[in-house]
Structure formats: C-alpha cells, structure tokens
Amino acid sequence: MTTTCVKRAFRYRFHPTDAQAAELSRTFGCVRKVYNLALAARTEAWARQERVNYNATSAMLTAWKRTEELAFLNEVSSVPLQQCLRHLQAAFTNFFGKRAKYPRFKSKKKSRKSAEYTTSGFRFRDGRLTLAKMAEPLDIVWSRPLPEGASPSTVTVSQDAAGRWFVSMLCDDPTVRPLPATDTAVGVDVGLDHLLTLSTGEKIANPRHERRDRARLTLAQRRLAKKANGNGANRAKARRKVAKIHARIADRRRDGLHKLTTRLVRENQTIVIEDLTVRNMVKNHTLARAISDASWSEFRSLLEYKAAWYGREVIAVDRFFPSSRLCSHCGTLQQKMPLSVRTWTCDSCGTTHDRDVNAARNLLAAGLAVTVCGAGVRPQRRTPGGQSATKQKTPRREP
Numbered sequence: 505m506t507t508t509c510v511k512r513a514f515r516y517r518f519h520p521t522d523a524q525a526a527e528l529s530r531t532f533g534c535v536r537k538v539y540n541l542a543l544a545a546r547t548e549a550w551a552r553q554e555r556v557n558y559n560a561t562s563a564m565l566t567a568w569k570r571t572e573e574l575a576f577l578n579e580v581s582s583v584p585l586q587q588c589l590r591h592l593q594a595a596f597t598n599f600f601g602k603r604a605k606y607p608r609f610k611s612k613k614k615s616r617k618s619a620e621y622t623t624s625g626f627r628f629r630d631g632r633l634t635l636a637k638m639a640e641p642l643d644i645v646w647s648r649p650l651p652e653g654a655s656p657s658t659v660t661v662s663q664d665a666a667g668r669w670f671v672s673m674l675c676d677d678p679t680v681r682p683l684p685a686t687d688t689a690v691g692v693d694v695g696l697d698h699l700l701t702l703s704t705g706e707k708i709a710n711p712r713h714e715r716r717d718r719a720r721l722t723l724a725q726r727r728l729a730k731k732a733n734g735n736g737a738n739r740a741k742a743r744r745k746v747a748k749i750h751a752r753i754a755d756r757r758r759d760g761l762h763k764l765t766t767r768l769v770r771e772n773q774t775i776v777i778e779d780l781t782v783r784n785m786v787k788n789h790t791l792a793r794a795i796s797d798a799s800w801s802e803f804r805s806l807l808e809y810k811a812a813w814y815g816r817e818v819i820a821v822d823r824f825f826p827s828s829r830l831c832s833h834c835g836t837l838q839q840k841m842p843l844s845v846r847t848w849t850c851d852s853c854g855t856t857h858d859r860d861v862n863a864a865r866n867l868l869a870a871g872l873a874v875t876v877c878g879a880g881v882r883p884q885r886r887t888p889g890g891q892s893a894t895k896q897k898t899p900r901r902e903p
Contacts, residue, residue: 509676510813511657518644518671525669527637528661531580532617536610538565538577539588543607546596558593562586581636583625591620618662626659633659633671644671651677665747682815689774691868693827693860694803696794697846700764701860703868708764713757714797721749757799765806769816776871777804778827779820819871827863827870831855 520528542561549556565585568574577585598604625636632641633656656673663669691703699710714721724746731739768775782801786792804820811818821827829838834853841848841859849856 509678510680511674512677512680513660513672513674514648514650515670515672516644516647518642518669520642520669521640524638524640524642527580528619528663528669529617531584531619531637531661532663533612534577534580535584535588535619536612536615537574538568538585539592540609541568542589542592543609546592558589561589561592565589581621581625583621583636584619587620587622616662617664618660621659621661623657626656628656628659628673633673635659635661642671650675651679664751665744666751667744667747668751680813683770685815686771686773688772689776689868689872690768690772691776691864691866691871692768693778693864693867694780694798694800695860696791696798698860699798701864703861703864705858705861707860710798711756711760712794712797713753713760714793717749717753721746721753724749757797758802761799761803761806765803765810768807769810769814772816774817774819774871775807775811776819776821776867777807778825778867779823781823819874821867821870821874825867825870827866828859830862830866831857832862832865832869833857 542564545561545564546556565577569577592607595604595607599606621635627634631646633644634641650673654675654677656675658674660672660674661669662672693701695701696710698707700708702708724742728739728742728746731742733739780800782795786795788795804818808818810816826837829841830836831838831850831853833855834850836850836852838848838851846859847856848859
C-alpha cells in the first residue's frame, strides 16, 4: 500500500533589503496590472459571447510586453505574471462551477500583495532561498525547520497591511500521516460565552482577543481618522499602526484555534459540529463583533483539513437541527428557548440541562446516527411531546 505525501505550506517571516523590497513591490504591482488587464480582456470577450482561456491570456501577456506602454513588465520575473494568469483561470473555473462569484479587479490599497514563484523562478540550496531577479538570498527567520530533505515546489511572497513580509513554501511533508484509530467521538457546540462546549461537559473559555485590544485599537483608529485624506506620510504611519493592532489580534486568535483544533483531532476519531451560516449571523449588528472575534468559520476550516490529514472524521449537522431545545435524555422538544435561557428543565423527564452541554450531546447523537445508518439530520416539522427530532430519515447533502 502506497501513501501519498501531504502538500503542506510552511510560512516564515523575512526581512528584505531595500533592493529586495523595491523589487518585490515592483513585482506586486506588475502582477496586479497583468491580472486586471487579463480580467478586463476576458470580461469584454464574455460580453461578445466569446471564451478566452489561459492560453489566450498568456499570448496577450507576450504582446503587452512588446508595447511601449507596458514595457516595464519585462523588468520583473515572468513567473509570477504567468502564475497570476493561472489564478485568474482558476477563479473563472470556480465561477462557472458556481463555487464562487465573478472575479473582481485587484485594488492597490485593498487587495493582498503577493507573488507566486514556481521552481523556475527561485533557487533553494542549503537552506537559502534566492528569488529570480535577485542577487542575494532572503533573510528568513526560520521559526521551525522544514521537513528533512524537503524541496519547495512553489514559493509565495507576500506583504500584509502591517508592512510585514512573509514567504510561504509548499513542500511534501512525510511526517503527516493518519493517527491510530480510536473509538472516541465528541460533539462540539460553539458559542460566545464559551468558545467551545464539548459533549463531555468541558467548556473552553472564549479569549475575546479583539476585546482585549479594543481600547488600543479605538485610539489608533481615532488618530487615523483625524489625518488628512491622501497619500501623506503621517496618514500612512497611522494606518500602519491600526494594521499592526489588527495583525496582533489575528495572530493570537489563529494561534489559539490551531492549538484547539489540533487537540480535538488528536484525541477524537469523530468530531460532530453544527453547520452554521456565519455570513448570515453577522448581519445581527448586536452580535456581529463578538461572532467575528470568535471566528467560527476559521475553526471549522482548520478542523476539517487537519481531520483529513490525520484520518479523522468531521460531521456537520444541519443548521436547523434543534440541538438546544431537544432534551438529550428523553428526546422531548421544547417549543421556545430564548438565548437568555442558559439552564432549563425538561417538562417530560424533569432532567435539568445546561443549554450548551445539552446541545453538544444532541449534536454528537445526531452525528453518530448519520455515521451508523445514514439518517439525515433535518428539523422536525411538528413537535409532539416525547418524540425525537432525529427520527426523520430524509437524506440531506451537506453544502
């Protein structure tokens, strides 16, 4: 039996020289320019009911380089320019497959600054990475080692809004392999008072990273708002201070979620979560900030790809499943239960439930039912006393 190595990206900070920073900034601008030109060309062709693919835009790039107006495209490596055309092709493929919206033009101020290099655009030898059009290797902060004998297949250089430089190297990681199978399963209910509540009764506190830095962020944003609009140096400094605070919050949040998801994947064979529509939930302006700070979508994303890496299973229960209102002891469904109710007693069996623990236990039971007998987890259309809301067998495809 052959095992396939997992492709894994290793991200590091680096500190470029002035010449390297200027070269990379020029490359970011050229990548953005080529992407926008190709998108405009494909949009115009689409209006004429013509199809333009990657090969056609690649030929356009060659023609653009020969013009006097766009001759500056020859000053940077051609590899990131070709890669941005491939990214545009992937964006259109996702659009036609109804997996994404129509591609948008890149903005100088709002879009992510990045450039991707394939093997022909960089040299990696003895732990030193040198990009095309550069004489010196990058000064990388090796916060963790690459897998032994790893050779990057692609390298992505980026700069965030706080001015920090990052390099991401995609490598085969032979150390990622399925963990030994266990018979442990857990239901996970996400919340705001507690970030996670497990079916075992354990509650994990919500660190509320944004609230901890809210006073500092508010002060920085007020100072930014007082700066005159434009490209002045003082406004750029104030904007960078705001970005650094946001970056600090995001880094701490991501670090905490990585630790939580890694622990859940290592300890459990099956993890059952709720399929929440966070995009719709943040439309509630009262809870939008708290929901965004909890980052439930990122939690699910991290959990799913780590489970795929290590041979675990993640089951998403339908968002309409009444996990909070259903008695996990006898199956009675309560008619109403406002968010303010944190503890309730079942009218049928008299069991007193903690709202979140009860929801996690119901999610676990529903997820195991899906695994064992393929039952769909749908909301109950009527609520006769004593009947379980998991009896409906209509299959449902997860989004």
